[in-house]
Amino acid sequence: MKLWSMPSSGNSYKVRLLLALLGRDCEIVDVEDSSAALVSAKAAGRLPFGKAPVLELDDGRLLPESNAILCWLGEGTHFVPEDxxxxxxxxxxxxxxxxxxxxxxxxxxxxxxxxxxxxxxxxxxxxxxxxxxxxxxxxxxxxxxxxxxxxxxxxxxxxxxxxxxxxxxxxxxxxxxxxxxxxxxxxxxxxxxxxxxxxxx
Known part of the structure; x- marks a missing residue:
């Protein structure tokens, strides 16, 4: 997987934090605010909603929105209550x-x-x-x-x-x-x- 992540953003950080807590490997691509990398990622169509974070799955599918990413990563883990x-x-x-x-x-x-x-x-x-x-x-x-x-x-x-x-x-x-x-x-x-x-x- 690849995470398009804005280093200073809390929205990107919470995804990186869950990845760390789960011990999941993921390539992190920094697209900081106002950076050339952010402009490039948008031009390449890697940010469907025009902002980070976006999780790129192994098959190339793109999942934007931090809380949607948390739900996808958290599925089946102890971070989602059974009740x-x-x-x-x-x-x-x-x-x-x-x-x-x-x-x-x-x-x-x-x-x-x-x-x-x-x-x-x-x-x-x-x-x-x-x-x-x-x-x-x-x-x-x-x-x-x-x-x-x-x-x-x-x-x-x-x-x-x-x-x-x-x-x-x-x-x-x-x-x-x-x-x-x-x-x-x-x-x-x-x-x-x-x-x-x-x-x-």
Missing amino acids: EFARASMLSWMFWEQNQHEGVIAVRAALQSYPARRHLATPERMAELLERGHALLQVMEDRLAVHEWLAGDAASLCDICLYGYTHSAGSKGGFEMGRFPAIGRWLDRIAALPGYRGLDA
Whole structure:
């Protein structure tokens, strides 16, 4: 397999993290934001939706969208709960991550991290994202204050999914992570999973 991956992106990272946790071999092709490699990959038709990550299977089929890739890789593994309700809850968190969490937590970090986007980081916009992000993180905090994992009684795909941008929400996004001690303990539990690799590994 081959993963077309943006090194700095939480969406790409969560796929790389699951591959590491599963011990799966995969060629990683870096297509960083604004790079010639990204332009080339788009021109070659390797990014069907125009963005990374995309998993290219051995037979040449292309699977875009990070959470779809997680589901494909996770099929039949211990990262997908056997219990039907826990499995549905896992998917709920994954849908919420892309529909709510990513569009605030990741966006605030991107406005501070990518030079081409910094002109959009007005004080009003950054303040709005900070307030909304803290409210979203509180949703996670409320769950994790009484449960070790987001769905079921073990780490599942939604934990890996939400780890992607949450683990750097403080350092990259400027969110006040000290307000969320249960999230902090959850981050530590994921980092302790066998096979774990960090964003820059």
